[in-house]
Amino acid sequence: MQHGSNRRHFLASSVSLAASLGVSRLFGQDVPKITPEGEKRFKPDSLFLTWQQDPTTTMTIQWIGQAKQVDEPTILYRDRGKGDGWIIGPSCKTTAFPVVESASVRPERGADAGEAATKPADPTAPKYTGPTDLTIFRAELTKLSPGTEYEFTIGLSAPTYRFRTMPTKATKAFHFVSGGDVGIGAHALANNKVAAGQDPMFALVAGDLGYDNGVNGATALKFIQNYAATMTDSQGRLIPLVTCLGNHEVRGSYGKTLKEATFFTPLFNGLYADTSYATLDFGDYLSLVLLDTGHCAKIAGEQTAWLEKTLKDRAGKAHLIAVDHVPCYPSYRVPEGKGDKFGTGEEQRKNWCPLFDKYGVDVVLEHHDHTFKRTRPLNDGKVDEATGITYLGDGSWGKLRIPKTPELRPYLEEVSSNYHITMHRLEDEQRFHLAFGETGKVLDVHRTGKKPRNRTPGVTTR
Ligand SMILES: [Fe+2]
Ligand SMILES: [Fe+2]
Structure with missing residues (x-):
């Protein structure tokens, strides 16, 4: 046929x-x-x-x-x-x-740099080449x-x-890799090789790809060239790339539109055609709900309403995974706000986490803080070993910081200052998450089980 x-x-x-x-x-x-x-x-x-x-x-x-x-x-x-x-x-x-004629942000400060804040153009800076x-x-x-x-x-x-198409069912061979905050340096390349070495079905890069800041076309191109050069599996198959938006894709970082995601938009608007958030449904077994943490769409309002409907409609999926860039539960930045300014992740904790809890999201993958992080299982912000959600990641594919300790942030279970990617293996209705360092060493192993999809947030169900 x-x-x-x-x-x-x-x-x-x-x-x-x-x-x-x-x-x-x-x-x-x-x-x-x-x-x-x-x-x-x-x-x-x-x-x-x-x-x-x-x-x-x-x-x-x-x-x-x-x-x-x-x-x-x-x-x-x-x-x-x-x-x-x-x-x-x-x-x-x-x-x-x-083509962007001149850079309006200062250059990246090297592989170990933190977030380069957007700055007005320096008139003495070299013109874009x-x-x-x-x-x-x-x-x-x-x-x-x-x-x-x-x-x-x-x-x-x-x-x-x-290439290979994804299977009709998630078999024991189904696994993918994820991470965030890549850049174009040596650590990024080392982790590309570790990622490809897992023979994943695809790679998910959840924000801060090359650090083009919406102005540097050479950086945006280099990220893709690095990916193309390294992300082939052991059988010679190209490993598909799934992305979501981070602050470093956007000229101005926050509160902008897809137009200011200068290179991300034309490269990825096949999926992000109308909005900077989207869902990728793999048959009837896996949904990736890819969110925008305030870069080209507001967190509250329309996106949150979309999120609720999206999660509700996917209650039957064996694997329901939310993906965002700025973490709901940061391992480095300050979670509490000051005055009228939100702390890191505070808006998501207010708007999105109750929905993650209510609709039983299996795991949340998030980045931006440049560490390895795994939270304790959380339900309504409190530890719930039975049905809480693990927030995993924190974005050190190619960027690095020293995380805060679990003693200082009791919602954290495991942290380390390691460049890393994570391999997710789907098996029946559970998932195994293996974090690998840039030399291929296993840093962490974690299992997430089946979650009840509709429940009252804050109430433990067994
Ligand atoms: Fe970053
Ligand atoms: Fe970021």
């Missing part, structure tokens, strides 16, 4: 592709004349995969490059297991990679078969790449 419709697609598309590519004989052999591997001349250094819709049946292919580098930005793909001819997929949609002639290419493959390995190429002169 699938093959039949693809075959029709191939026949319908092949005439125009043949014309544009100069392929003279298509119908006789069902396979366009693709340049032999050794003669490939188009090798994008920023090719990566992501998703806009259900990862069990779709895949989005993207790269950033010069338009003149590629003869024909059309995707050809096929099921590796079937050995059929190539299917002519969609042509890429293109968007200009933004990033790329000015780049295009973002995007093509989405749809109606794919779940749990299947595909290969694809771009036009007729690019290498062949591989």
Whole structure:
């Protein structure tokens, strides 16, 4: 069925592709004349995969490059297991990679830097010298078969790449990696390798990707190039990237719009088309609820109303995971507000945590503080060993600080000053979370179990 419709697609598309590519004989052999591997001349250094819709049946292919580098930005793909001819997929949609004329924030202070605060432009600072002639290419493959390995190429002169669609069910092999606060330094690269070494189904980077601050195109590009260079699994398959927004994607950090997420928006608005928060549903077994902690959308109001509906609608999911950048329970910054200023995470604790409790979110992944952190299981802000929620992460993929201790912050269970990523293994209705340091050493192992989805916050249910 699938093959039949693809075959029709191939026949319908092949005439125009043949014309544009100069392929003279298509119908006789069902396979366009693709340049032999050794003669490939188009090798994008920023090719990566992501998703806009259900990862069990779709895949989005993207790269950033010069338009003149590629003869024909059309995707050809096929099921590796079937050995059929190539299917002519969609042509890429293109968007200009933004050009920002001059930096309006001070430069990053190095790999161990804390959050670089947004500052007015320094008139003596060098003018922006990033790329000015780049295009973002995007093509989405749809109606794919779940749990299947595909290969694809771009036009007729690019290498062949591989990926797998997500399975229909979360099997014992289903695991992904997550983290935040990456940057483009050596520690980020080391952790990319640790992350890829887990052979994850995908990688989730929850805010503060390259630290482009919405102004530095070279940094935004370098983050993607680093990802493309390192995030391939042991079988040679590209590892898809899922992101959410952090303050360092946005010119001005907080209280802005998607327009000020200068590079993030054109790169990831396949998923974040209308809002800076979104849900990615993997079949009927996993939902990632990806939130914006006040960068391009307010926490209270519309986003919170959306969150409630989103969680309510997903009560039947085996794995319901909330993802945000600024932590509800910080391991470094101060949680209490001063005067009319909210403390770190205070707005989320007021608006979102009661919903996480009510709808029984399985785990919250959050970052921004540049440490390794695992909270105690919390329900209504209090320790609840039976059904409380673990808040995990704190963002040290490539950035680092020294966390506060559990003695000072009793909601913390484990903290350390280590660069890290976490591997999440889904198994039936429980999850195992293994934190790895940048040398691959296991830093922490934690299990989260099944949560009752509808309950009264603050009331323990067994
Ligand atoms: Fe950060
Ligand atoms: Fe941050």
